[in-house]
Amino acid sequence: MILDLILPRRSKYYVAAFALLGTLFSLAPLVVQWVNYTNPIYAFEDSFVVDKFSIIFKGLFILITYLTFLLSINFIESDKYYQGEYYYLLLSSLLGALIVSSSRDLLTIFIGIELASTPMFLLSGWKKGDRKSNEGAIKFFLLGVLSASLILYGFSLLYGLTGKIVFSEISSLIINGALQSSPVLLLSSILVISGLGFKISIVPFHSWAPDTYEGAPLPVTAYLSVSSKATGFVALIILLTTVFSSAGESWGIILAIISGLTMTLGNLVALQQSNPVRLLAYSSIAQAGFILAPLAVAGITGNFQDGIFASVTYLIIYAFMNLGAFLSVQLFSNHAGSSNFYEWGGIAKKSPITGVLTTIFFFSLAGIPPLGGWFAKFVVFRSMLSTGEPIGLTLGIVGAVNAVIALVYYARISKVIWMDELKDVNSETSFQFESPLKVVGVFTVLITFISGIFPGIFSYLGEVSSIFFGN
Amino acid sequence: MEILTNGVGLSAVVFFPLVSALVITLIPKGQEFLIKGFALVSSIITFVFSVLLLLNFDFSSADQLQLGNKISWIKSINANYEIGIDGISLPLLILSTFITVLAIIYSIEHLPEPKSPKGFLALILVLETGMNGTFVALDLILFFVFFEIVLLPMYFMIGIWGDRTVRTVAGLKNQIETRLYASIKFFVFTLFGSAFMLLGFLGLYYRGNKTFSIPELIELGTTGAFTGTFATLVFAVLFLGFAVKVPMWPLHTWLPDAHTAAPTVGSVLLAAILLKLGSYGFVRIAIPILPEQAKAWAPAIAILSAIGIIYGSLACLAQTDLKRLIAFSSVGHMGFVMLGIASLTPIGINAAMIGMVAHGVITGLLFFLSGSMAHTYHTRDMGRLGGNMKLLPKTGALLGFTAMASLGLPGLAGFWGEFMALLGAYNPLEGLNVTVFRTSMVAGAVGTVLTAGYLLWMLQRVNLGEPSEEWIDKELHDADGYELAAWIPLVILTILIGVFPKLIFGATNDAVIAMLSKAFGG
Secondary structure, three states, rough: HHHHHHHHHHHHOHHHHHHHHHHHHHHHHHHHHHHOOOOEEOOOOOOEEEEEHOOOOOOOOHHHHHHHHHHHHHHHHOOOOOHHHHHHHHHHHHHHHHHHHEEEEHHHHHHHHHHHHHHHHHHHHOOOOOHHHHHHHHHHHHHHHHHHHHHHHHHHHHHHHHHOEEEHHHHHHHOOOOOOOHHHHHHHHHHHHHHHHHHHOOOOOHHHHHHHHOOOOOOHHHHHHHHHHHHHHHHHHHHHHHOOOHHHHHHHHHHHHHHHHHHHHHEEEEEEOHHHHHHHOOOOOOOOOHHHHHHHHHHHHHHHHHHHHHHHHHHHHHHHHHHHHHHHHHHHHHHHHOOOHHHHHHHHHHOOHHHHHHHHHHHHOOOOOOOOOOHHHHHHHHHHHOOOOHHHHHHHHHHHHHHHHHHHHHHHHHHHHHOOOOOOOHHHHHHHHHHHHHHHHHHHHHHHHHHHOOOOOHHHHEEEEHHHOOO | OOHHHHOOHHHHEEEEHHHHHHHHOOOOOHHHHHEEEHHHHHHHHHHHHHHHHHHHHHHHHOOEEEEEEEEEOOOOOOOEEEEOOOOHHHHHHHHHHHHHHHHHHHHOOOOOOOOOOHHHHHHHHHHHHHHHHHHOEEHHHHHHHHHOOOOHHHHHHHHHHHHOOOOOOOOOOOOOEEEHHHHHHHHHHHHHHHHHHHHHHHHHHOOOOOEEEEEHHHHHHHHHOEEEEEEEHHHHHHHHOOOOOOOOOOOOOOHHHHHHOOOOOHHHHHHHHHHHHHHHHHHHHHHHOOOHHHHHHHHHHHHHHHHHHHHHHHHHHOOOOOOHHHHHHHHHHHHHHHHHHOOOHHHHHHHHHHHHHHHHHHHHHHHHHOOOOOHHHOOOOOOOOHHHHHHHHHHHHHHHHHHHHHOOOOOHHHHHHHHHHHHHHOOOOOOOOHHHHHHHHHHHHHHHHHHHHHHHHHHHHHHOOOOOOHHHHHOOOOOEEEEEEHHHHHHHHHHHHHOHHHHHHHHHHHHHHHHHHHHHHO
């Protein structure tokens, strides 16, 4: 069954259709696993596991990749790039993400993380002739390598401390050997957080994101901001709640500070952006702050279930609404031929459907009910306040202020496309809305609405995943 | 009928407009007649539903929550779809469905620029879902969701169909169109309040056995589950959330901008219903769940209300813009509502309830009239208007009548809310600082005089006198059939409530007394 998941990578047909079918079919074994699920299945001496947490995230990664393919079809064809390699690289990255969600030892998780991010170095530089693309790719690559070395260094400290690589053995050794307060453990956790901090682009490891996002082809950017980020978070969740769980109070405070800074900085800088992709880059930095906050609180209180529940629910809802937001940016910037959204004045009149979609996704990101984003924000606030600790309360206030700041720039896009005068440049050409993109639009908008009106379905996924890490 | 009493009917009142809005978006743009007709019919059906609920409402137990239902909604956080109405929410619900019908009637012939009835009417219906939902929700999360749903439609209504005058705003380098500035200001202010309100809800949830149910939280609150710093903080954030919406001085600054910029129908709905969401929140949530805190905060609320009354009236005296004057008068009138609530007595809160309905009817009508006049004259500058009685006799007469109602003429709806609020403030709940309340009462009484002053002054400038030469040769259209159809019901309602205040008190009184005796004993 697990081999089935790997199948798409082995397909060497290099055609979009096959990649699409492959990813879609690889969902099938997941469904079977979910339905027949009884107990976690361990393989390779406990270093690889199939539990509901991993099934949920595999499903999420595969869906994201599928939607990214749909976003890519016309984009890649129109520019006559190397199609085969493109799909191959994305699928490799998907495989890495799939491995991460199941990995339960240091080596496997490292291989997964790297397999997920290495192809992205190439993909982000895909537009060869474009200087911005090159600049972004180089930055991404250099910082990516640095982050890999940080993670590796953290792991090696851990190995030196315990001599084990499987998470369950490491954590039992730490508890039995009373190593909870060992400075090595703390140092190792800080290194790992820093390393993964690059992947999930939290302050102060976020500086690559806006440049790379801007330079990369849009579908790749969408994938980066959703799937790569989710991969980083999955790795972080797994590591923090297993091997580092006993040092929670120390890293909890660090994460709490980082999370507050990430939200605030991301939002404040996003206010200044005129390029929609850069705006989404900073917005996704701010969103990462929100996803991080429950983990921070969980570390301090030791109530991991609650924290994971909130983070996972947020991640799932965020993934789809953010993909949708990228879809609408892709549609409008193609049409307007401009990467300054202030020049999109009145463009929604050309295609009201796209206008409505854009509005839905951006207000969902802002967290306005009844769109999915509100529930994501809500569960995060809920976990912040779960214990009444001052630090959670402070985070709650910071988060509330940030939610308001974020609204200003999310609303600005809607303002421009609906309320400003239609520019002449935009009024001549007819609007292009290709059918693969329509599929993405319909799918993401449905999820955005369903997760907002019947959040129970999504919080169920979050709840289920949290069970596997309940101390 | 069963479906009216088991919650289905109540849900229909909430969601039927939303479904209709979705259907409207599917009708092709060209079919304007179909779009308008469908919107009108569906708003009437919603209104009929609410009247049927009224007929099934058991007034002998108006203090009980009725016609509701409770089903599981978000299991993992124990949020339920819990709805129901009692004597406090019933009048507001009917008001909301009724005003929406009138708003749509008015919009049939008087769409603001840029026309596009499809989007405009769909937004009104979505707005109605949010408003109705807020009045029936009995679960904090459900309440929050509906409370926020109104933001998006109103934002777009102001932003797209609003006033296009370019103006300078302090602190901004470039000039900006009024609608753009006002729409985002409205959104940011309200969201700021409600983001903190949500934190407060979560606080109640964790201290209150992890429930979001308002009736359960009221039980807990009256048995003293919420005390100390915690309760103070929670009340503070709830206050912030509701006071922005009311709006209370000094959080009111979004209101004049939003009202002035909004299209006529937008102003009407904003004044008539949206402001009530805030004061309703105080009566439904903040006071019964946190009675001790309400008592501690009451003097502060009374002082702020008194300042609001005086400030609103003085600001009115300084206005040259007709619509802005009415907007500031809302600040004053809502000050009376909040003063009544702050007294924490049956008479005060009943005053607030009738004040809310009366303000909805009267100020709604004032915005209709001023919007229509602005459309006819292409200006709202009172310096240029004048002799309206001669130019537009029907509109002028109605404006005169409504201004009288607004200044609290006995026999009309506005009188009861002001008079009884002052009465409530004279004799507040035992244990409250009488000096503060009596001072507020005096301030409020001065406010009534000022209110009369600015409204009469407005009438003198707009209605009376000789028309300036500017208008004499122009063809000016007086109110047409659609306008009268939207306005006359409000006039009738103003008189009815004025003569038979029992229409409102009959529903609210028992519920208010029950709520207060539960919260403060005796």
